[in-house]
Amino acid sequence: MLFYPSERLALFIDGANLYGAAKGLQFDIDYKRLLELFARKGTLVRAFYYTAVAEDQEFSPLRPLVDWLDYNGFSVVTKPLKEFTDAAGRRRVKGNMDIELAIDVLEIAQTVDHVVIFSGDGDFRRLVEAVQRKGKRVSVVSTIRTSPPMVSDELRRQADNFIELDELRAQIARDGAKSPQFVQSA
Numbered sequence: 001m002l003f004y005p006s007e008r009l010a011l012f013i014d015g016a017n018l019y020g021a022a023k024g025l026q027f028d029i030d031y032k033r034l035l036e037l038f039a040r041k042g043t044l045v046r047a048f049y050y051t052a053v054a055e056d057q058e059f060s061p062l063r064p065l066v067d068w069l070d071y072n073g074f075s076v077v078t079k080p081l082k083e084f085t086d087a088a089g090r091r092r093v094k095g096n097m098d099i100e101l102a103i104d105v106l107e108i109a110q111t112v113d114h115v116v117i118f119s120g121d122g123d124f125r126r127l128v129e130a131v132q133r134k135g136k137r138v139s140v141v142s143t144i145r146t147s148p149p150m151v152s153d154e155l156r157r158q159a160d161n162f163i164e165l166d167e168l169r170a171q172i173a174r175d176g177a178k179s180p181q182f183v184q185s186a
Helices: 015-024 031-039 063-071 098-111 122-133 153-158 165-172
Strands: 008-014 043-053 075-080 082-085 091-094 114-118 137-142 161-164
Touching: 008 015, 008 031, 008 098, 015 043, 015 137, 015 165, 031 043, 031 063, 031 165, 043 063, 043 098, 063 075, 075 098, 098 114, 098 122, 114 122, 122 137, 122 153, 137 153, 137 165, 161 165
Parallel strands: 008 043, 008 114, 043 075, 114 137, 137 161
Antiparallel strands: 082 091
């Protein structure tokens, strides 16, 4: 990973995307260790975590994680899942957080040197390009080691650095003793 100690960093975690990538690599993320890792790379200005949550359920398996993140240094951005019926009559839910993440990246870009996006979503390629035009460096954290790869080729090419999530495993994987046990549903 190419970071400079004097850099001001901001992390933007697409929760569902990062969960899917880690699950594909068969490990769980210890978010405390992840935060500590990037805090050692420069001056960590902010760490955002984006996820949609089910508001109508009595208990959501995501709620303990969201609460823990909120109390432990993350700026958590949530919105309710939306239910709809597809063309085949099946009940579906969606909770895309791309716009929220993109707006926050653009707003904070003027105050940081380096933006780190934890997502492989190709829709973020233009966002990365826009931030780079502002003179900022952008790293993307995802994986090409799943089948199919979790990161789009266009996003990986646009980023200044691509960080393979599997190569961070030893530093950010939950070992069961260092942080609470959380499960996020995709």
